Amino acid sequence: MINKKLHLSVWQFVLASVFVTFSMLQSAAQDLDTSDGEPAMPVEAEAAPEEDTIGDAAAGEKLFKSNCASCHKLYKRATGPALFEVTKRREREWLYKWIKNSAALIASGDAQANEIYNEYGQSNMNAFPNLTNTDIDNILAYTNTPKPVAQVLGPEAQAELAPVDTTMTNNIVLGALALVLVVLIVVLFAVNKTLKRFAEANGIQTEFEDEEAETRTPIWQAFIQNQFLVLVSAVFLLLASAYFAYGALMAVGVDQGYAPVQPIHYSHRIHAGVSQIECKYCHSSVRESKHAGIPSLNVCMNCHKQIAEVANETYQEGINEYGVDYNKEIQKLYAAVGWDEETQSYSGEEEPVRWVRIHNLPDLAYFNHAQHVQAGNIACQTCHGQVQEMEIMYQYSPLTMGWCINCHRETNVDLQGNGYYEEIHKELSEKRGGRQLTIADLGGLECGKCHY
Structure with a gap:
């Protein structure tokens, strides 16, 4: 008898066939994905020109x-x-x-x-x-x-403008490839069986018992017997656990990225960005109060008495990119304030708008918007991010104690046209060799400034 090892594992054939089929499937998918699949935009048609054509x-x-x-x-x-x-x-x-x-x-x-x-x-x-x-x-x-x-299109025009639906074609190709895979597996089983018969007929041994397997020590047992590996692994697990536990504890109360769904969709991107409405116009209390305040709806109606619908381009942008019907959101505003479009008057039937607060500091921390915005000349974007680019408002900064302290250490005092700091800067600057003062030099790191 000829002692030769002939490893004819069925699973090796199956894995090879899966690999080949996956390669074929990926190639077919790339060939099919030749179009962007975007539906044609409806064509806008204007009515026939009027007889009265006087003027430009x-x-x-x-x-x-x-x-x-x-x-x-x-x-x-x-x-x-x-x-x-x-x-x-x-x-x-x-x-x-x-x-x-x-x-x-x-x-x-x-x-x-x-x-x-x-x-x-x-x-x-x-x-x-x-x-x-x-x-x-x-x-x-x-x-x-x-x-x-x-434009109202007929069935033939709709068929021409409609995107090509490749779903049916994809299903046919995938079904054919699955069938090929099944046939290939059956053939490989038959080949494997034939090769085994051929080996037996020629006296070739295909399976051997591993005599050393019985005497070989299991890996887990060998690991336990090695005290050095056990010690290193224990230290690694402890350090990893401490690292993740510390990260989890430090994330408690940190709502960075928080973006709740509001009862009325308000796009800061359109108002503060496209329309360039100043933040202080809506959040007027930021000039004199510790709170920025939620604008009252009558501020919204200063503009939306006349703006009942957005431009068609803006409407399509909201539907296609953000899934929002801006015109319906304006109607929600009208319902809240009781505005009747037909009579252009208030009906007196109002509904509360339950806005969801996004930025919320704990009660143990004192923060004054007026002190930062008016006296400190800090831009809103410094803490709230590029609001003019946000479709949905979210918490940009972590608002943690460390974040505030770092800002006080790194931010120089703005002295341009700011009489509030002139006298105190003159005295402190002399003590510090004339260098530019930071917020920390003005007591920005004292505990009592924020915790009183």
């Missing part, structure tokens, strides 16, 4: 936004009536007189003028004597701009 709509849009947009909208009632296709409801000569001096037209006893005057609570419209008839024609041309609507 592009120039009128600029004039409208600078003179009329504070009280009027094109497609919705605001402080004044909606102006879309106003030329179909009023004569052009009458509009010239009304826009230039509405008060004089009302005083003349004009029926249309008095009707509008009484309908809108006898509120006088601003006079625009500086606008020429050409300017007004341009504004009226802009008011005839139809509202963009999504």
Whole structure:
């Protein structure tokens, strides 16, 4: 008998076949993923041009936004009536007189003028004597701009614009590859069986008993018998446990990254970033109080009386990138304050908005916003991060004691135009050789500054 080892493990064949199949699957997936799979955006179509084509709509849009947009909208009632296709409801000569001096037209006893005057609570419209008839024609041309609507596509057009659905193709390919894998495993079993028969027929021994296996010491037993390895392992485990336990204890009460879901989605990115609204406009108490404060909803309504809908580009951005319908969030604001869009007045039916606090220091720590923002000239972004880039507000800094102390040690006192520090800087700077003072030099590390 020929004593030769012939290792014909079935699992080796199976593993090899899985590896080959996985390689084929990955290659097929890369071939299939040739398109971005993004659906085509709906095409916006404008209605047929109106017969009244007097004026330049592009120039009128600029004039409208600078003179009329504070009280009027094109497609919705605001402080004044909606102006879309106003030329179909009023004569052009009458509009010239009304826009230039509405008060004089009302005083003349004009029926249309008095009707509008009484309908809108006898509120006088601003006079625009500086606008020429050409300017007004341009504004009226802009008011005839139809509202963009999504084009209604037929079945054939939808089929052409719809993205190619590769799900069916992927399933077919995956099924075929799975079938190939099963066939390959069956073939390998048959080959393995044939090779074993061939070995037995030729007197080749394929399996051997390991005589040394019975006398070999198990690994775990050998490890226990080695005292040095046991000692090193114990020390390593103790150090690792202490490290992770210390990290877990230090994370208690640290809410860095905390971003709760608010009852009304408020985008700091749009307000503080795109619209460049100053932080102190909404958080006005930050100038005089220890708290930044939650803005009252009447501050929001200073703008949103006129802004009931966002621009179409902003709307699509909110839906596609953030999954938020900004227009619905504005409606939540209206419901909270009881604002009626139709009558442009408050109904008196209010609902509380239960905002979720994000930044919260423990009661044992004293922090004064006014002292930092007004006296210290510290920018809001220093502690709160790049708020103007945050769609959802979250806690940017850890707000731990060590973080505050490091800031006091490293931050120089801003003396430019800051009379609060002039006298004290003069005395302390002389004692410290004229170097720039830090917050720590002013007692920023004293316990009583924060813990009183």
